[in-house]
Amino acid sequence: KNQVEQSPQSLIILEGKNCTLQCNYTVSPFSNLRWYKQDTGRGPVSLTIMTFSENTKSNGRYTATLDADTKQSSLHITASQLSDSASYICVVSADLLLGKLVFGTGTRLLVSP
Amino acid sequence: NAGVTQTPKFQVLKTGQSMTLQCAQDMNHNSMYWYRQDPGMGLRLIYYSASEGTTDKGEVPNGYNVSRLNKREFSLRLESAAPSQTSVYFCASNKSGRQPEQPQHFGDGTRLSIL
Numbered sequence: 001k002n003q004v005e006q007s008p009q010s011l012i013i014l015e016g017k018n019c020t021l022q023c024n025y026t027v028s029p030f031s032n033l034r035w036y037k038q039d040t041g042r043g044p045v046s047l048t049i050m051t052f053s054e055n056t057k058s059n060g061r062y063t064a065t066l067d068a069d070t071k072q073s074s075l076h077i078t079a080s081q082l083s084d085s086a087s088y089i090c091v092v093s094a095d096l097l098l099g100k101l102v103f104g105t106g107t108r109l110l111v112s113p
Numbered sequence: 114n115a116g117v118t119q120t121p122k123f124q125v126l127k128t129g130q131s132m133t134l135q136c137a138q139d140m141n142h143n144s145m146y147w148y149r150q151d152p153g154m155g156l157r158l159i160y161y162s163a164s165e166g167t168t169d170k171g172e173v174p175n176g177y178n179v180s181r182l183n184k185r186e187f188s189l190r191l192e193s194a195a196p197s198q199t200s201v202y203f204c205a206s207n208k209s210g211r212q213p214e215q216p217q218h219f220g221d222g223t224r225l226s227i228l
Contacts, residue, residue, distance in 0.1 A: 032214060034216065041222075043203055043205070043220050046217075051214070102155070103157075104155055106155070
């Protein structure tokens with residue numbers, strides 16, 4: 001069964017600190033992996049996309065990694081800001097032709113002042 | 114650009130009532146999607162429309178119908194609402210579902226409660 005599991009479920013960090021969110025997937029055939037940020041009361045917004053051949057990709061203070069052999073990805077947030085408080089959702093594209101997506105349940109991050 | 118616009122933002126229904134959730138995008142996207150988001154679960158696909166004039170069932174289509182009115186608009190209808198349909202509903206669109214590198218753009222959701 002195609003699944004995406006994220007850890008931790010929730011996380012509280014102090015402003016200015018770094019953190020790393022984890023994503024493990026059992027999705028086949030793999031097309032790509034994307035991290036979305038979802039602010040409270042808003043829809044998800046794409047942060048970064050990783051394809052099979054990519055190991056690392058950065059978007060400002062966000063750095064995503066992908067290990068296609070172990071089927072693991074991580075999202076590292078550097079120098080956290082209050083505006084980083086949100087849910088972070090790992091999404092894997094499972095079907096090249098129809099763009100079907102498998103969503104993780106998300107990690108809820110709270111950045112405390 | 115407004116992106117993806119969903120109406121209404123909030124709605125309370127009684128069991129057995131019907132209603133239609135509206136979605137419109139102004140990005141000239143071909144593919145549109147309806148999802149539901151429940152606590153402790155990932156987003157689940159209800160229906161999608163790969164292009165104007167076509168619709169297909171997703172993972173959880175029972176109790177719902179959809180209409181791709183034109184390229185911009187994709188509506189979701191609950192014919193006889195049930196408490197199990199209490200959820201947050203998201204509409205999304207992208208240039209083409211056959212190009213997985215294209216991100217899906219989401220609206221801000223409709224929060225629906227069925228009493």
